[in-house]
Amino acid sequence: MTTPPPALRVLRVSNTDLRHADLVALAHDAERAGLDAILIGDDGDTGPDPIAAAAALAPLTTGLGLIPEVDTARQHPFGLARRLTGLDQVSTGRAGWAPRDTEPQRLVEAVRIITALWDSWPDDVIRADKEAAVWVDVERVRSVDLDGAFWSVHAPLDLGRSLQGQPLLIVPTVWPRDIPVPVEALAADAVTIHETVPSEPLPHAPTTPTLRARAGLEARVAA
Numbered sequence: 734m735t736t737p738p739p740a741l742r743v744l745r746v747s748n749t750d751l752r753h754a755d756l757v758a759l760a761h762d763a764e765r766a767g768l769d770a771i772l773i774g775d776d777g778d779t780g781p782d783p784i785a786a787a788a789a790l791a792p793l794t795t796g797l798g799l800i801p802e803v804d805t806a807r808q809h810p811f812g813l814a815r816r817l818t819g820l821d822q823v824s825t826g827r828a829g830w831a832p833r834d835t836e837p838q839r840l841v842e843a844v845r846i847i848t849a850l851w852d853s854w855p856d857d858v859i860r861a862d863k864e865a866a867v868w869v870d871v872e873r874v875r876s877v878d879l880d881g882a883f884w885s886v887h888a889p890l891d892l893g894r895s896l897q898g899q900p901l902l903i904v905p906t907v908w909p910r911d912i913p914v915p916v917e918a919l920a921a922d923a924v925t926i927h928e929t930v931p932s933e934p935l936p937h938a939p940t941t942p943t944l945r946a947r948a949g950l951e952a953r954v955a956a
Contacts, residue, residue, distance in 0.1 A: 740925045744770075748773055769797075799829070813830075818892045821896065821897055825896055830903065875889055897952050904924065
């Protein structure tokens with residue numbers, strides 16, 4: 734039997750009326766306390782976009798995981814895949830994402846499309862060969878052709894893979910209508926979180942460089 738990855742120790746912060754200065758202070762408190770990550774909840778329209786807020790924390794933190802909550806009903810999966818890749822790039826592999834949706838089937842479809850888009854770029858597809866004037870081996874970039882009940886995608890992602898391969902997927906902590914979370918339908922390496930608050934420093938603060946490694950997972954590789 735495979736041992737499940739450990740639950741991450743995460744501080745959840747609501748984006749409702751959230752000021753940037755307060756978010757920075759909370760992130761610094763969480764980092765000093767040795768927590769694994771901060772999760773910025775998407776709780777309404779009176780606060781910052783969680784992905785943008787997480788990206789703003791990237792240069793202001795050194796080891797803290799940055800997890801925006803993502804409402805998959807409000808944005809197209811292609812745009813979400815692109816924005817989350819950018820977050821993972823600017824944070825040097827510290828990005829996660831926590832999808833949420835009032836429609837479970839739509840959430841699962843969004844996760845499938847987003848993860849397929851991330852895998853449309855093999856890990857070694859960027860050649861960066863100046864002499865041959867070739868930056869990307871475009872013949873190895875795979876188009877994603879998926880027609881679902883809610884979205885259709887017929888293109889590869891237009892950004893290369895990030896340090897983790899894919900930002901870490903967090904199993905939703907809130908699920909509508911008491912429906913069991915279909916973890917297997919989301920991804921094989923989705924992880925859970927343990928919500929906590931900053932206090933005294935933990936005896937074993939995280940030292941691994943990426944959020945996936947902190948969760949006991951290897952970087953996601955696409956051939």
